[in-house]
Amino acid sequence: MLHLRLIVPADRTDEVVAAIEKTVGTTHLVVVPGAARDPVGDLVLCDVAREAGDELISGLRALGLDRDGSIAVEDIGLSLSERANQAEEDAPGEGADAVLWEQLQDATHEESTLSVTYVAFLTLATMIAACGVVLDNAILVVGAMAVGPEFGPLAGVCTALVQRRPRLAGRSLVALLVGFAAAMGLTVLFSLGMNATGLFTEDMLHGDRPNTGFVYAPDWFSFVVGLLAGAAGTLSLTSAKSGALVGVAISVTTVPAAANAAVALAYGDLGQTRGSVEQLLLNLLAIVLAGTLTLLAQKFFWARQRRRGPVKA
Template sequence: MRYLEITVPEGKRRAVLDILEDEGIDYVVSDETSGRGYTAVVRFPVPTRAVEPVLDRLRRAGISDESSVVVINAETVISEQFATLRDQYSHGGQKGARTSRQVLRTKADELTPPFTIYTVMLLISAVVATAGLLADSPAVVIGAMVIAPLLGPALAANVGIVTGDDRLKATGFVYQLVGVTMVVVASIGLAVLARIAGLEPAGVDIVVATELGERVSPNLFSLAVALGAGIAGILSLTRGFSEAIVGVMIAAALIPPSAAVGITVAWGMYGAAVGAAVLVIVNLLSINLAALATLWVAGYRPQGLFEVSPSRTPTYTYAAIFGIGLLVLAAPLAGVTLLDFHTTELESSADDEVESVLNESEYDHLEAAAVAVELDGDYPIQSVDQVVVTVTGQDPGPEPGLADRLYEAIEPHSDESLVIEVQYVVAEQRGGETEIQQVADRSSSDS
């Protein structure tokens, strides 16, 4: 429920009161004596659903932006006439409270902090996220998501589009672009300092060391987080759910990948940086597309019937830009997804074949310990490099012909050339201590 207080311009008093009476609204009117061109102040309670249509009618009657309109949350209204009005706006008995367009603009604007605060909070978030990724600490990365103020800009841009508010739209997009750029630049600086300080030695595979793989080589499932964040963000804004939790979800889609761009650039792994950058762009597009579609489906439009058509064109234009961008960038993501499926299938098939070969009588003294498919590390779209089979046994030396035998069994399950590496792990007792010996044997199409 909402309680409205509106200043009525000269000459509009009768028109305003006629609209309120026609709507069945119980109002209180008092004279306005400030001498500023207003004749009265009218106050009345309405159901939340009624705020937008009532304000639209009043606007067409002459209540312009120069008039003062205050919308206040009301705890309860005890009135038989209000109960009738609430039933009138319940739409089939459902008394759900969709936020009005006017309140929606205000909430989106309030969720966008002043630029100085925004940049400071994002810089802190970037430092924390980069440190968390370098330290391989999920808890620290989550902390970076909590403090990132990204919800407001993501929602403001799309609220501005569908309601025709150019200022809100421009603010939202500028904040998003500046914010992501700041996180990337700050992450590069911190990662470079980490390398210089020797906190992470140069020459290591930083992607493997910090488990950045899912962020530098993203697949199609990465879209789910961003699309869900965009939809949930709008629902939280329009239905009164917790914005803080949704803000963390949006930050989860943008902060870690942006920090991953900076880390991989600092390590000179530009292919991995491209993969992380693609994920950042895809998530930005997904969040905005999902938010825009949700707002449009929910029925948010600019003021008045005659402004719907002009708003439809820019909304469709932005939706097309977001959608085409996603389709273009979905190609490499689809390639990574297919590779993931192929790797999983190859590993399962290789595991079965290894078990079958080692069940042969001549290999009774060997036992399979692990089967792993390793990729070549050529980010962002990798390929299968080799299949590593780890076996245990009493003899520390390679088993003659085993690598070739495994190659013959596994190779038909792959469409590309394979390298099969067999690692022999032998445990020996020496002086009361266990000593592990590891010997490798390889086989490929060139051997």
């Protein structure tokens, strides 16, 4: 269930209440006239089944409530109410299958914004991965994958393509390109510093690396894994199962490939640099392709489900 807290201009309260009452899967409607002070208006509260949330939020935005009032949405962890149970039964489809597009756009907007924190996380992940590939240490590589924040901008690109939001697409691409460029550039400097102290050597990079040699040798398996990870990551975002993102992060070789490219570039090994960049681009392409197709499929099947659902009297 979702909880909606709305600030509504007084002259639009009746319209908002009517929109809530006609939406299948709503309950616990509360109206407090004149309670809001900034902006001035009435306070309207209600609960709605997750599978009906996108329809209701879209209707409220069509009434201009996001512009002249406020729409706040919270997940309800526990609701002990027969009315809430009935609302979920009445709403078409399953809550786990529902996509809250406004929530997804808001989340990807935040995660795909180029910021100091984003670049710092990506840089630290790339440096950890650099240590992993030089030492041929799979544990360090997996840890670096988990730290990397690059799935946020990738999800932003997918969402922007499906929702036709060019500004979100541009912001996400800037975060990806600038973020990886900065992380790789700083990792080159990091590698040179580690080489100067004797902690990195060229022999380590060119030696036998059974655990990490794959990061500069792209193949069809890399593309297939990228596709699967992109689909899984997108599903984890849209179904609010964010814990699955950790598994997604450690299944693709974006950060390790960027790290290997940076270390190889520091030693002037253009062959490994080129192979690593190809691996990076291949994974990014596969994730975006799979994520976009997953969102399109969800949008199509959910639209069919809603058309088959019951209509509230």
